[in-house]
Amino acid sequence: MKTQESMPVSKVERSAKFVKTGFQIGGNYLKHYSKKLFNPDLDREQLNEDNASDIYNSLSQLKGSALKIAQMLSMDKNILPKAYVNKFTQAQYNAPPLSGPLIMRTFTKSFGKSPQQIFDTFNIQSVQAASIGQVHEATLNGKKLAVKIQYPGVGDSISSDLRMVKPIAFRLLGMSEKELSIYINEVEERLLEETDYELELKRSIEFSKACKELKNVVFPDYYKEFSSSKIITMDWVDGLHLKEFLLTKPSQELRNKIGQALWDFYNFQQHKIRAVHADPHPGNFLITPDENLAVIDFGCIKELPSDFYYPFFGLVGKNAMNDKKATIKAFRQLEMILPEDTPKQVEFYYEAYKDMIGLFGRPYTDSQFDFSQNDFFEKLYEYGEKISKMPEFKQARGTKHFIYINRTNFGLYTILHDLQATVRTDTYTPELDLSAL
């Protein structure tokens, strides 16, 4: 693991970092096109690789929200070409730790006691970075606990980090500032929620209660009395992260079992609770020794309002888009087709989005889906690449709710693909009975 020698101190320095990245990306394009003059066969893969590593190097030296943004971009495999993705996924694990004295300080501020006074043992060395905080191991009355501590000032720096990351995001996604603002605001809102540990604790308890019945899904217990606005204490969960789990060469049966648990967890939330754990990155899950899926982070929750849920999930499933008129109506509700579009544009976007949602919803069309199929994922990436190059899609479309719902579902698909799992997709299906409203 690379160690970090220094961390940018002030906002000015952080801005400088971002500006530098902007320049480097510009430079990479320049390099790319000048090389291309002499070697027309040069493909964009190299350019993407250069860009990704510059962005990654810059982001990984920043903490908190910038790291979070790196993580978020890394989840959106459909938007970003593969080279970006490989670099960004590295960002999910590295961040410099808080000093011992600051941990003591955070504890005394929250509880008036040091961690050593509260717990029987407390390991001052963190075991894991959690993007806006870090995790420590503790024991109390023979029970092993995980104590998550937030970096100070994270909430404050999120807004300013987002302002700085904006120009780079525009560039990467090729959109204008005005169009992207609505999405950036959505991201900011979610990120700020994630810094609210009191909210997270509340949600963790609520969601783990609501999802209690799900088979093969387990949650740690949370300890309110040892939690505060900066600290969350929960049971320590023994288990393997996805990558480590896969290294143990689990049987197909076991992979299906874990995959099914994951699928059920997400679709139960989407269709029964109408609010979903919107951070399906592999760090938030553990596979326990008794073959269960443990969910350990409820920082990011996306609620699905009815005006999004009904039109969107109405489009997903077998024969859902057979009625063209109804489909266009749904696209309009979802702002994928805009009021000022010409009939020609309506036709164009209708076809394009029909393809896209058809592709996205494919796992739902049958009662079972094999996520190990490479061609399905190749098609998804291809589609993402194609769209990112089409001038018609330079303009942002679709309601803001898509960001997190797409991220959640693509994240889910990706993990299931990594698991090479086959799952039953009819366990929790969209509930579209409007009379139930």
Place this chain on the structure above:
Amino acid sequence: MAKAKVKPPITVEQISESYIDYVLTNNEPPKSVYVFSKMLGINESEFYNYFASFEAIESNLWESLTSKTITLSASQEIWAQYSSREKTLSFFYSYIELLKSRRSFIVYSLKNKCNSLITPSTLSRTRIVFEEFAEQILQEGLETGELADRKLFTKRYKDALWIQFKFIVNFWIQDSSAEFEKTDEAIEKGINVTFDLFQRSPIDNLFEYGKFLSQNTKFKEKMGL
């Protein structure tokens, strides 16, 4: 019975507290030691038994806050396990916490004295106490190899920490964030950067390489340099 009529002698604390109360209420020092002593119901000479001037009261308060922090920090169970860097961080976190109980006075005391280049006279004794503490910690760091011994500069390390001291206190005075969270960040980042500079770095290697080359002129000549 006669015993009960004898007033117990005034203490350092009583004088300090009355003084602080006065300046915080009136936003200026008393007109003179005479006026202040009269207010306390003591002789002027009694005041001088304890303090030479009003400034000495302030200076004394700063010093006692600082020594108290050092004692408190060092009494933590975990103290012995800390590196020099962590001890310094720990000192500042405890210091800011302790200063909180006297925030109004601190703000008053450093008002118009925020020049970062010179040390206000109210802090001169604090500086001595702090530097003594800093030197001890730095010495430990040098012995364990945590910090680089750089002949000329090593003696200046404590000055760098004193600059951080003033910076952090001033930062805290102006900090309006909830629970002074920004000050925590300023401490964490500032002290880490300072200690990063104290550690062995590529610059040291560069110096040594230069020294090596200049000492081995024989090779230089051979190579026609």
